Amino acid sequence: MMKTSLLKVGMTFIVLTLAFAGLLxxxxxxxxxxxxxxxxxxxxxxxxxxxxxxxxxFVVPGSILRKPxxxxxxxxxxxxxxxxDASYEGIVPDTFKDHSEVVLSGRLVEDARPEGRAYxxxxxxxxxxxxxxxxxxPSKYEQAGPAKARLASRxxx
Amino acid sequence: xxxxxxxxxxxxxxxxxxxxxxxxxxxxxxxxxxxxSGIGAFHLxxxxxxxxxxxxxxxxLTNDFSIKYVAHYSDRIQPLFYKITAYWGGLDGSIMFWVxxxxxxGSIAVHVNRIQYRELIPYVxxxxxxxxxxxxxxxxxxxxxxxxxxxxTPADGNGLxxxxxxxxxxxxxxxxxxxLVGMTIPYAFGMAALITxxxxxxxxxxxxxxxxxxxxxxxxxxxxxxxxxxxELEWGGFWGWDPVENAGALPWFTATAFLHSVMVQERRSMxxxxxxxxxxxxxxxxxxATFMTRSGVVQSVHAFGEDPELARAFTVFMVVILxxxxxxxxxxxxxxxxxxDLDSWISKEAAFIANNWILLFSAFxxxxxxxxxxxxxxxxxxxxxxxxxxxxxxxxxxxxxxLFLTGVGPLLGWRKSTxxxxxxxxxxxxxxxxxxxxxxxxxxxxxxxxGLCFALxxxxxxxxxxxxxxxxxxxxxxTGSDWFTALVGLVGRNKRRxxxxxxxxxxxxxxxxxxxxxxxxxxxxxxxxxEQTTLGKFTVRYDSLSVxxxxxxxxxxxxxxxxxxxxxxxxxxxxKWFFHKQAQPTTEVAIRRMLAEDLHVVLVNFDxxxxxxxxxxxxxxxxxxxxxxxxxxxxxxxxxxxxxxxYSFATEKVSxxxxxxRKTVYS
Numbered sequence: 083m084m085k086t087s088l089l090k091v092g093m094t095f096i097v098l099t100l101a102f103a104g105l106l107x108x109x110x111x112x113x114x115x116x117x118x119x120x121x122x123x124x125x126x127x128x129x130x131x132x133x134x135x136x137x138x139x140f141v142v143p144g145s146i147l148r149k150p151x152x153x154x155x156x157x158x159x160x161x162x163x164x165x166x167d168a169s170y171e172g173i174v175p176d177t178f179k180d181h182s183e184v185v186l187s188g189r190l191v192e193d194a195r196p197e198g199r200a201y202x203x204x205x206x207x208x209x210x211x212x213x214x215x216x217x218x219x220p221s222k223y224e225q226a227g228p229a230k231a232r233l234a235s236r237x238x239x
Numbered sequence: 240x241x242x243x244x245x246x247x248x249x250x251x252x253x254x255x256x257x258x259x260x261x262x263x264x265x266x267x268x269x270x271x272x273x274x275x276s277g278i279g280a281f282h283l284x285x286x287x288x289x290x291x292x293x294x295x296x297x298x299x300l301t302n303d304f305s306i307k308y309v310a311h312y313s314d315r316i317q318p319l320f321y322k323i324t325a326y327w328g329g330l331d332g333s334i335m336f337w338v339x340x341x342x343x344x345g346s347i348a349v350h351v352n353r354i355q356y357r358e359l360i361p362y363v364x365x366x367x368x369x370x371x372x373x374x375x376x377x378x379x380x381x382x383x384x385x386x387x388x389x390x391x392t393p394a395d396g397n398g399l400x401x402x403x404x405x406x407x408x409x410x411x412x413x414x415x416x417x418x419l420v421g422m423t424i425p426y427a428f429g430m431a432a433l434i435t436x437x438x439x440x441x442x443x444x445x446x447x448x449x450x451x452x453x454x455x456x457x458x459x460x461x462x463x464x465x466x467x468x469x470x471e472l473e474w475g476g477f478w479g480w481d482p483v484e485n486a487g488a489l490p491w492f493t494a495t496a497f498l499h500s501v502m503v504q505e506r507r508s509m510x511x512x513x514x515x516x517x518x519x520x521x522x523x524x525x526x527x528a529t530f531m532t533r534s535g536v537v538q539s540v541h542a543f544g545e546d547p548e549l550a551r552a553f554t555v556f557m558v559v560i561l562x563x564x565x566x567x568x569x570x571x572x573x574x575x576x577x578x579x580d581l582d583s584w585i586s587k588e589a590a591f592i593a594n595n596w597i598l599l600f601s602a603f604x605x606x607x608x609x610x611x612x613x614x615x616x617x618x619x620x621x622x623x624x625x626x627x628x629x630x631x632x633x634x635x636x637x638x639x640x641x642l643f644l645t646g647v648g649p650l651l652g653w654r655k656s657t658x659x660x661x662x663x664x665x666x667x668x669x670x671x672x673x674x675x676x677x678x679x680x681x682x683x684x685x686x687x688x689x690g691l692c693f694a695l696x697x698x699x700x701x702x703x704x705x706x707x708x709x710x711x712x713x714x715x716x717x718t719g720s721d722w723f724t725a726l727v728g729l730v731g732r733n734k735r736r737x738x739x740x741x742x743x744x745x746x747x748x749x750x751x752x753x754x755x756x757x758x759x760x761x762x763x764x765x766x767x768x769x770e771q772t773t774l775g776k777f778t779v780r781y782d783s784l785s786v787x788x789x790x791x792x793x794x795x796x797x798x799x800x801x802x803x804x805x806x807x808x809x810x811x812x813x814x815k816w817f818f819h820k821q822a823q824p825t826t827e828v829a830i831r832r833m834l835a836e837d838l839h840v841v842l843v844n845f846d847x848x849x850x851x852x853x854x855x856x857x858x859x860x861x862x863x864x865x866x867x868x869x870x871x872x873x874x875x876x877x878x879x880x881x882x883x884x885x886y887s888f889a890t891e892k893v894s895x896x897x898x899x900x901r902k903t904v905y906s
Contacts (some may be wrong), residue, residue, distance in 0.1 A: 087580065102600070104511075106607075113629030117612055117622035132864050136624045150846075151851060173763060173843050173855050176826050187626070213474065 114189060117121065121164035127206045131190050137166070137208055141217075143180035159186065163176060165175040167193065177217040189212035240298055241306045244385035247291040248335075252375040254280050254287065266361035266435075274361050277347060281364045284343040284371060292339050295326055295384065296856060308332055308384045310722040314398035314820075316791075324409045325399050326345075329338035330533060331384035333412070337529075338374045340420040341367065344449075348424045352445050359442060362431035370423055373556050381548060407467035415460030415487055421453025422490055426522035429515050433567040438574045442595040443501055443514065448502075448880060450518075454494045455876045461487050462869040475761065475839045477855035477865070480630040484526035485609045491601035493521040496595045499648075503591050506653055508578035512568065513595070515575065519564040524602065526557055531609070555764075583655040591646040594641065601637050635688050639695060642750050645743050646672075646699035651705055664705075671701030684758075692754035696747045703740045710737075717863060730878060735842075738879030745872030749863045755836070755861025763843070763855045771802075775858045777801040777838055779811075784850050793817045794827075797842050797852050801831055813842035813854070836860040 116130075123130045139161035146157040155170040161211035168186060178184060188210040265273030297303075299322045303702040304310040312332070326538035327336040345367040353360055378384065381386040410886065425446035432442035448631045465477035478484060497517040503510045530553040533546065568575070581588055607614075615623040652666040675697030679690045707726065714732075715725035730737040760775050769779035782798040796814040800807055811829035818825070831838040846852075 084720065098596075106604075109632060110625075113632070114611070114615075114623040114625055115623040117616075134626075149883065151846075153763055153843075153853065173474075173841070175474075176824055 088109045102172060117185075120159050120161035120166050124164040124166055124206070127190060131192060131206070134189060135208075136185070137168075137188070139166070139184065139186075139187045141178070141180055141182045141184060146178075146180065159184065166206060166208050166209055168208040172212045172214075174215055175217050178215055179217075184215060184217040186210045187216075197233075235236075240294055241304055241385045241387045242334060243332065244291055244294045244298075245295065245383060248285050248375060248378050248383065248385070251284055251287040251291070251338075252372060252379055253370050255284050255368045258284060259372065260362040262361035262368070277361060277364055278353070281349060281368060282346050284368070285346040287763045288335075288339045288342045291335065292326070294336065295332065295545075296323055299323065299325055302396070304394070304396050305387050306384075307386050307388055310388070310393050310396040312396070312399050314396040317398055320406075321399055321404050324772055327412055327416070328399055329384075331378065331382040331386075331414075334374055334378055334382060335384050336413070336795060337416060337420055338371055338378075340416055340579070341371055341374075341423055344421060344424055345371075347428075348427075348445075348449065348823060349754065352428075355725065356428070356431075356436055356441065356445050359428060359431035359445070360436055363427045364432045366427035366430045367423060370427075371690075373552075374709050377549070377552060379735070381552065400619075403790075403873040405467065405471055407463050411460055411463035411467055411779060414463055418453050418455075418457025418460050419487075419528065420577045421449060422494065422521050422525045424453070425518045429518040430567065433515065433564075433571050436574055438511070438515075438571060440504060440508070443504060446518070447498075447501060450494060450497060450521075451876055451880055454491070454498060455873060457487065457491050457494065458869065458876075461491065462866065465810030466866060469862070470830070471824075472828075473760075475828075475841070475855070475859060476756075477862070480605075480608075480627050481531050482609045485605050489528055489602050489606055490521045490524040492598045492605070493517055493524060496598035496602075497521060499591050499594050499598075503588050507588055507814045509581070509588060510578055510592070510595075511575045512572070515568060517595075517599075519560075519568070520599075520602075523557065523560055523841045524606075526553070526560065527606075529553070566651070568668060585651060585656045585661070587648060587651045587653050590598050590644055590651050593708070594644045594648065597637060597641055597644070601634070601641075604633055608633075615689070638750065638753070639688070639691060642692070642695045642699060645746060646695065646702045649702050649740065649743075667705050668701030672698035686757040689754040689757040692750055696751055696754075696893065699747050703743055706740055707737070726775060735879045736882075740878070741875030741878060742872050743875075745868045745870070745875060748871060750868075752861050752863070752865030752868060755859070755864070760858040761855065763853065765851055765853050768850050772856070774835075776803055777856075777858065778805075779838075779840070779856060779874045781852060781854070784845060784847070784852060786847070792819060793846055797845070797849075797854075799829070799840060801838060809838075811838070811840050813840045815842055815845070834863060837862050 109141050115134040115136045117136045118130070118139065120137060123135065123137060137159065138151040139159035142160045142165060146155065153171050153173065155174060157168050157170075159166050159168050168188075170186075186208060188204055188208055191209045193205050193207040258277050260277075261273050261280060262277030262291040265271070265275075265277055290816040295308075298306050298309050299313050300319070302309075302313070302315055308329060308331055309325075311329045313322050317325070317877075325332075327333045345364075349360060349364060349367075352363075356363075428442045428446045428449075432438050464487070468479075469475070469477040494517075497514065500514055500517060502508050504514050509902075530550070531548060558602065581592075583589070608630060612622050612624050615621060646668055650661075650668065652660055654754065656664075672694045676690065676694035679693045684690050684693075691754045707729070710729045710733075711722060711726040714720075714729045715722055718725060720728065720884075762774050764772055764773070766781040768781060768783055771778055773779075778801070780800045780802070782800060785796050785798065787794050787796070794814050794816050796812050799811040799813065801809040801811055809831045811831060814827040816827055826841060829840045831840075839856075839859055841857075842852060842856040842857055844853040
């Protein structure tokens, strides 16, 4: 009696675990994004082009440009000496400014702009998706309490 | 003063180690005197921590900037209230606050239970003191909040970040801490029961209330965090599956599971291993949550900084917890075997077991997803992040299944339900569900998760109303009182059961609010003065832009008028504030709150020359029901926590007619 019930529980557990592991695995394929630093991506940009990425770096001071009367932004992101152009359309969090440490969600695209463009040393541009900017500023990072500031997690809930 | 503080922490550590040792040795040798001295030392720890906290608060109040921590989180012009609350504003102070709370809870728990659970108390003291020693060790060796400057004392401090100077932010962390720290008490009793082998169901009675109390505050803390995010941040949402948010939710899942499964053990003496495991896992997750937010092991926008040394200390501590706790569980397995088997899968026990599996699965899913970036980096070398939609895709069906079980559980009987039972019990709730579903469909809602959620909310509401209705009617018949007194008496006689149902009402309201999110509307646009735009049923006109200064900050405010069907309904003033001491502006959201929906307006940007503003408008249907749901949940938990005598006026009331009858019989 004890043995059969143990067997039943064990079997149920194994079947459920396998089923969930399978589901998890399949749904993970589409649900994940690579988390990379700017220098890692820019070392071989062609490899990362078009893939869903979370790009980590610091906003180059003075690089944030906003097209007047629009929500379109251009800026540059730097990490370990490597720089990438980035574009964004939407609302930026308060914490997004010069020197901010940010994580951008989006894709690396080949920039269609012709030679002689206004700025940017390379021909790739990181296209940030809507609500794809998460920023923390160093001072806030230090001061944020346990309470933590959900300061810029701008994803839809 | 800093010297006194540091000394107190060191002294507390010493006293704490004595409390732990004396209790254990005393219990093993059967020496009452030694045990009592351990308990005395344990209370002395509380006294020391109280004095140390007073020293810390005094340092903030007297602007003692020679202490680094004070200089970092306060300044001279900081309002008094924020000076006091800056105590738990940073890493070091928050750890000290943690020990302070734990010492108070520990003292209360030990004092209250000292007679009834005499044989458990020494090990309860030892367990709590062990946990305190770990945190004290961190403070003494690694992160002392009383560290002073070696260089000359600065004239003024940095001040607390203005974004955190918000009343929600002031009560959110302590509330969350009370919840997290409170879970140590059930763990201590569970461990004491395991160590002594007194594994009858008595220890459960000692911890039930504590778990409920801690659970209430954990829920409160999580809700406050959501309200803060919704009100202070410009994204118009309240939950983003950020690692730090998830950390607080993990023990919540397992504690909720425990609050349900504990009933199965009380009624049927089943799930004994499971319950003790849940208590251990819940405690482990509270420590894990602290570890996650403080060691920098997961990337979060708002975790504390990276601290490998702290990470190592926590890792060792967590391994010790797991090895010792589960070591004792394995050792006591023979004493933990269930005294009954599951009779049928159509029974309350089975519903509770299903509910437990799902809650536990939720905890592990969230844990897995939160740790996934770290895990994937360790395994493949590539850091893979999980995006928010992935969480939602998984948690929506999980949440709906839980909601369904919330309705099913109360309808099933213990042991076994017959077909007649099922029909009798399920008819009205199912009819309510079908009715709500039909109404939702006929109104043209086409989001299936939300539609299903509404229908299930109807089902659960049907269940709860039916339980109250039938219970009150039976009692009315039995006591002869009026219906309302019967209802109050019913709740009073079964406070946990009916308090629990009220908690379920809160859960239903929470789910309603979440379902409303499927119908969220959002737009971003530029407006010139006098221009207007329409979103959903609202038309919003931008009137003017003004700049004012109150000495502390410059405020740029847009004046807006909201119309509903051509009628002016509200004036809204979204703003941007520029604090003179801070480089970064803060966004002040304007919200028109209604039960049906919120109109959430954000001033994103402005051009002072042309008076043009860029705005974000969000319509958030049903969002306020989430907060109302919490209030209802708190009332329900409060009823379940009430002492036995609270309702005596209703429970003892016997009708006049019956009194007379009795008199006639006996006279």
